[in-house]
Amino acid sequence: MIWWWAMDWAPDGNISEFEPIDLAEAAHYDGDPKEFFDALVEAKYVGKTLEGYEVLNWHNIGGQVLESRKKAAAKKAKQRENAAAKKAAEAAGKTYVPGDIPTDIPGTNEGRLPLSRYIKN
Secondary structure, eight states: OHHHHHHHHOTTSBOTTSOHHHHHHHTTOOSOHHHHHHHHHHTTSEEEOSSSEEETTHIIIIIHHHHHHHHHHHHHHHHHHHHHHHHHHHHHTOSOOTTSOOSSOTTSOTTSOOGGGTOOO
16 A cells, blocks of 8 residues: 555655655554554665655666556557647648558558559560
8 A cells, every 4th residue: 555655645755754644544554653654664665765764665666657657648648649630630631640651661562553554565
């Protein structure tokens, strides 16, 4: 539960601005929040830094999930952009839309007329 909470509330893994009760509530811990926090430190889930505390090995745990979310969001934004460009081009009567696969693909004969059409016998 702490990792999911940290992804939303401390995406860089730095939990210095939060109190032990915040982490205890995030984990649905009913006991003493200070004891819970001390147990996280002792178990090396949380570590002391110069600024305060951080989730240890954060990049290996939540950081990778956040990176993949960013990449997926960027990919989806590009897909939306291409779809909007295609829709606008179709409305304007254009046949080629940026992002489409060109009909004449370099290095292939796709989209080209047969050579026999150009050669006179």
